Amino acid sequence: MADNHEWIEELLAGYVLRSLSGEDAVVADRLLSEHVPSCPMCRDTLAAFQGVAGEVALAPAPVPPPDLLLPRMHELLAEPSGRRRRRPMSLWAAAASVVALVGLAGWNVSLGFRANHAESQSSTFLRALDAAARPNSETVPLNPSESAGAGSMQEIRAPGVEPIYLVGRDIPEPGAGRVYQVWLGSAGRYKPVGTFFPEENVTVLELHNVNPSVYDEILITEEPAGTTPTQPSPATRWQASLTAG
Amino acid sequence: MPEDLADDLELHRRLGGRDVTAFDELFRRYGAAAHGLALRVTGQELLAQEVVQDAFLALWRAPEAYDPSRGPFRTFFLSLVHHRAVDTVRREERLRKRTERALNPEDVYGEDVAEGVVAEAYLGQRRLEVRAALSTLPVDQRKVLEMAYFGGATQAQISAELGIPIGTVKTRTLAAMRKLRRALYRED
Numbered sequence: 546m547a548d549n550h551e552w553i554e555e556l557l558a559g560y561v562l563r564s565l566s567g568e569d570a571v572v573a574d575r576l577l578s579e580h581v582p583s584c585p586m587c588r589d590t591l592a593a594f595q596g597v598a599g600e601v602a603l604a605p606a607p608v609p610p611p612d613l614l615l616p617r618m619h620e621l622l623a624e625p626s627g628r629r630r631r632r633p634m635s636l637w638a639a640a641a642s643v644v645a646l647v648g649l650a651g652w653n654v655s656l657g658f659r660a661n662h663a664e665s666q667s668s669t670f671l672r673a674l675d676a677a678a679r680p681n682s683e684t685v686p687l688n689p690s691e692s693a694g695a696g697s698m699q700e701i702r703a704p705g706v707e708p709i710y711l712v713g714r715d716i717p718e719p720g721a722g723r724v725y726q727v728w729l730g731s732a733g734r735y736k737p738v739g740t741f742f743p744e745e746n747v748t749v750l751e752l753h754n755v756n757p758s759v760y761d762e763i764l765i766t767e768e769p770a771g772t773t774p775t776q777p778s779p780a781t782r783w784q785a786s787l788t789a790g
Numbered sequence: 791m792p793e794d795l796a797d798d799l800e801l802h803r804r805l806g807g808r809d810v811t812a813f814d815e816l817f818r819r820y821g822a823a824a825h826g827l828a829l830r831v832t833g834q835e836l837l838a839q840e841v842v843q844d845a846f847l848a849l850w851r852a853p854e855a856y857d858p859s860r861g862p863f864r865t866f867f868l869s870l871v872h873h874r875a876v877d878t879v880r881r882e883e884r885l886r887k888r889t890e891r892a893l894n895p896e897d898v899y900g901e902d903v904a905e906g907v908v909a910e911a912y913l914g915q916r917r918l919e920v921r922a923a924l925s926t927l928p929v930d931q932r933k934v935l936e937m938a939y940f941g942g943a944t945q946a947q948i949s950a951e952l953g954i955p956i957g958t959v960k961t962r963t964l965a966a967m968r969k970l971r972r973a974l975y976r977e978d
Contacts, residue, residue: 558960
């Protein structure tokens, strides 16, 4: 294996770009620990490719970071490294953290997932705030299961406002390779309507075309990412009843 | 050694003494480049800020991770930013959208909104050289490189996306890296 330097170079090129997966990644890790340290040619190649990768980083247009980022980092400089990371947070940043579940068709809910650009994300966040501020709006906490851990999820509904908003605060990340799945339930039968991955501070879900006369329950479970579950797993996180308003 | 590189080494050395002013100066020098890169890879402002913050805090907490004998501080740090950005993209499991964007070379470079900023003048010349080197790559090699680097795609994903054997992806990647190596380190 170690004699085939063309092949090794291919792996090293992929390695520095972080584009290896599967068996290639395993082999590259082995090479990096067993062969490269003792091979001057491979050491040179790796160092040069790492340099190239660092230089390519300059190609995108530079974008000055927000003025508040450095002061926020100053607040974190004294924290021990093991402490949970805090994302930069401001009203605008919170608005940008919105995740939207957007309705696609009809009352028989079919919802897809998309992450909007910051501007429309902000709009979604502001729409949720507007709904909560309306007269006779309802803000109902979803009931956490014992396994929900930290964080809270609230449902916001307002007369005359078609979407239902779910606002999560400090929702923990799901397990590795998993996402949160939103379900609508009717008489014990559930329909998956979208997945989301939480932001650290505030996550807002916008559910369109939810007919409370058809569905009587909202459920959030944790499911394997990239799958299309047909039934909620037992790993329920939050649940709430939907009542016709 | 160019003065800027020497300055970087001195600033890095001062990080070991928990010198916040050195941290601030490195942020001033590399914040815009890091943010532009993170924004390019993640496609989302909040994620980009998270990446930049994590990279700078990682540098602050473990400055010894950079070994000056292995190359300039700049390439080390921006590689760190890139790694974190790619990891973030994969965590978010939204690769497809970004891969599509990486296919559009016009998006890669964009407008230099920070051109003229004093701190960016430091990196401006090298940026031009890098872009010139990238522009000399054959289209098929450049596409594979950009999908991996800016799209965060694995070689297997690139193979599937382009409908070409993974061996071809590897060959093109290596050819691109060799050409960039020659172009960028010709005079070193």
